[in-house]
Amino acid sequence: MKMKTIISLALLVISCYACSDEDELNQASNHPISIFIPDYFPEVKYPIQQNMPTDAGVKLGKKLFYDGRLSANNVISCGFCHQQEFAFTHHGHSVSHGVDNGIGFRNSQPIQNLIFFDEFNWDGASIHLELQPIIPITSDFEMGESLENIIQKLKTDDEYNQLFKVAFNEDISADNILKALAQFMATMVSAQSKYDEYLQGNSSVLTNDELQGLSLFNQQCSSCHSGALFTNQEYMNNGLPVNPNLRDIGRMRVTGVLADSLRFRVPSLRNVAKSFPYMHDGRFQTLEAVLNHYRNGIVQHPTLAPELQNGIVLTDQEVNQIISFLNTLTDETFLTDERFAEF
Amino acid sequence: MKYLLYTTMVLFFLGNTSCSGDDEQMLAEGDIALKFDNIVAGSDLIIDNAAYINSSNNNYKVQQFKYIISNVVLIDTDGNEFALPKAKSMFIIDEADANAASEIWKMLNTIDAKDYRSIKFGIGVDQEQYLLGAEGQGDFLDLASQKGMMWGWQAGYKFLRIDGLYTSENIPTETQFAIHMGSHGSSLDNYKEISLDFPSTLRVRNGNIPEIHILCDLSKLFDGEYVFDLEEKDQIHVDAERAPKLASNFSKAFSVHHIHN
Numbered sequence: 126m127k128m129k130t131i132i133s134l135a136l137l138v139i140s141c142y143a144c145s146d147e148d149e150l151n152q153a154s155n156h157p158i159s160i161f162i163p164d165y166f167p168e169v170k171y172p173i174q175q176n177m178p179t180d181a182g183v184k185l186g187k188k189l190f191y192d193g194r195l196s197a198n199n200v201i202s203c204g205f206c207h208q209q210e211f212a213f214t215h216h217g218h219s220v221s222h223g224v225d226n227g228i229g230f231r232n233s234q235p236i237q238n239l240i241f242f243d244e245f246n247w248d249g250a251s252i253h254l255e256l257q258p259i260i261p262i263t264s265d266f267e268m269g270e271s272l273e274n275i276i277q278k279l280k281t282d283d284e285y286n287q288l289f290k291v292a293f294n295e296d297i298s299a300d301n302i303l304k305a306l307a308q309f310m311a312t313m314v315s316a317q318s319k320y321d322e323y324l325q326g327n328s329s330v331l332t333n334d335e336l337q338g339l340s341l342f343n344q345q346c347s348s349c350h351s352g353a354l355f356t357n358q359e360y361m362n363n364g365l366p367v368n369p370n371l372r373d374i375g376r377m378r379v380t381g382v383l384a385d386s387l388r389f390r391v392p393s394l395r396n397v398a399k400s401f402p403y404m405h406d407g408r409f410q411t412l413e414a415v416l417n418h419y420r421n422g423i424v425q426h427p428t429l430a431p432e433l434q435n436g437i438v439l440t441d442q443e444v445n446q447i448i449s450f451l452n453t454l455t456d457e458t459f460l461t462d463e464r465f466a467e468f
Numbered sequence: 469m470k471y472l473l474y475t476t477m478v479l480f481f482l483g484n485t486s487c488s489g490d491d492e493q494m495l496a497e498g499d500i501a502l503k504f505d506n507i508v509a510g511s512d513l514i515i516d517n518a519a520y521i522n523s524s525n526n527n528y529k530v531q532q533f534k535y536i537i538s539n540v541v542l543i544d545t546d547g548n549e550f551a552l553p554k555a556k557s558m559f560i561i562d563e564a565d566a567n568a569a570s571e572i573w574k575m576l577n578t579i580d581a582k583d584y585r586s587i588k589f590g591i592g593v594d595q596e597q598y599l600l601g602a603e604g605q606g607d608f609l610d611l612a613s614q615k616g617m618m619w620g621w622q623a624g625y626k627f628l629r630i631d632g633l634y635t636s637e638n639i640p641t642e643t644q645f646a647i648h649m650g651s652h653g654s655s656l657d658n659y660k661e662i663s664l665d666f667p668s669t670l671r672v673r674n675g676n677i678p679e680i681h682i683l684c685d686l687s688k689l690f691d692g693e694y695v696f697d698l699e700e701k702d703q704i705h706v707d708a709e710r711a712p713k714l715a716s717n718f719s720k721a722f723s724v725h726h727i728h729n
Contacts, residue, residue: 156638161646161689172599172601175600175601175603176601176602243654244653244654249653249655250621250623250653251622251623251624251653252598252623252624252653252654253599253623254598255601255602255603256598256601256602256605256623257623259618259623260620260621260622260623262612263618263620264620264621265494271608271610271613271614272610272613273610273613273614276694292625298605298607299501299602299605299609299610300603300605300606301600301602302602302604303602304601304602307601307602320509377706378621379622379652379653379655379706380652380655380656380706380708381652381656381706381707381708381709382655382656382708382712383708396609397572414575
């Protein structure tokens with residue numbers, strides 16, 4: 126089993142810090158965090174060298190992630206819509222609700238393996254992991270807050286003042302709030318599913334049905350849901366009929382280009398069994414519903430992905446086999462990892 | 469403690485009474501005042517009440533007018549560039565901040581004391597700056613949020629924002645218009661850099677604050693290489709076709725009217 130690891134050089138810098146008992150404590154907390162990545166994973170796109178995750182930074186990021194004070198009503202934390210048990214999606218919600226009964230129009234996506242992406246959200250609205258949280262934080266139907274107010278709130282909390290000093294040797298600021306969140310998110314790599322065991326050489330771990338499902342998946346689905354993360358990271362129209370209540374034009378919302386109309390970013394399928402409901406507006410409750418859409422629900426449209434022009438032909442048995450395979454992408458270790466847990 | 473204070477004071481005085489020989493080694497620096505003056509052709513821009521007309525016969529009033537300036541560089545009389553640190557040369561020019569003389573002042577600090585002949589700056593935020601992530605934005609992120617210069621659905625800046633009311637031949641009732649222009653994620657970069665010559669030499673010296681009076685002519689946003697008629701479209705938010713043309717028009721709206729030394 127081959128692994129590649131990221132090891133920070135930050136420790137060298139931090140160890141030159143002046144010595145005192147208190148500082149020794151601080152030094153320990155500035156230990157870099159190692160992130161284990163299988164060699165079959167794609168390249169890291171996040172410029173991690175500029176914000177190396179440290180023990181203190183990640184702890185701070187997690188505390189912020191689960192802190193309702195990042196929202197206007199002091200209730201809606203990131204964790205509210207990104208629940209670990211559901212692969213950091215919003216349990217059972219098609220779209221999420223936020224402050225003041227605000228209702229969104231997009232399905233909450235998993236927070237996992239984000240360092241391998243350089244564009245975020247269903248329409249690629251954010252092009253830097255550190256800046257992505259600005260969207261939900263400032264959106265008036267999500268958290269409805271401003272970074273300025275958040276800073277004022279956190280400054281009244283001695284624990285935060287202390288944690289920021291240790292992690293960044295600075296006072297609380299918009300930069301280091303966002304960097305702490307990014308450090309926390311950077312550590313959330315999901316690579317220990319049953320399927321990963323299979324990829325790492327344990328050929329007997331998948332059942333016959335699951336192996337059949339894998340084979341069918343590779344033939345029918347992997348042109349878009351490709352690679353170790355099961356996404357080509359492109360924006361594609363998968364033939365969903367437009368929901369007249371939402372009128373969501375997808376990628377075109379960001380680029381303004383007509384050819385991007387109704388295109389959404391192909392999502393990763395890791396932990397897909399847990400991240401229901403599915404699609405950008407959470408319209409499908411089950412994987413069966415998803416596959417039935419691909420079999421006979423595709424709507425023709427000028428921007429429809431060419432691979433889906435004729436739908437995907439599958440028997441009922443094949444549908445079950447594919448779903449069996451997709452279930453092997455669940456990473457229980459990730460879903461119960463205390464390092465990411467709220468409690 | 470007293471001893472430390474005494475030593476510091478002694479060092480301070482020594483430093484300040486240094487001989488002229490030291491001046492050659494000390495780099496003289498000064499400040500510059502940028503005075504942005506937003507106009508519409510021959511008139512001052514007056515918010516809310518004044519009406520203006522463009523070549524497409526749109527009759528418009530302006531309620532909000534803001535733009536982002538960044539990456540300020542001064543070019544001396546020998547052609548050498550003096551670039552301000554990126555974090556110190558990002559400004560939001562907001563007509564609502566104008567003084568009684570309709571001017572918006574922004575200070576440039578610690579510029580090398582020399583003679584300068586032109587200035588270069590960017591309209592908007594460049595992609596490189598954006599991709600620096602959280603640290604790269606500094607306090608500017610908060611400022612931009614407060615000024616309504618960020619898109620909530622995209623963690624990206626609006627480079628230019630004009631909101632107002634207009635009537636036109638086929639639109640007789642007063643109607644809202646808005647032009648919000650920025651880059652579209654990573655797919656469309658509307659950042660433009662421009663270079664403006666000074667009509668006379670700018671002298672930066674220690675202790676003196678020269679002024680650069682920059683005009684921004686809003687009429688050029690509508691009437692440039694691209695003639696923009698609000699009747700065609702009066703809400704520009706993410707318009708891949710028009711935003712680049714408007715960015716290009718707007719890049720020609722600036723000039724340096726005069727220098728005060």
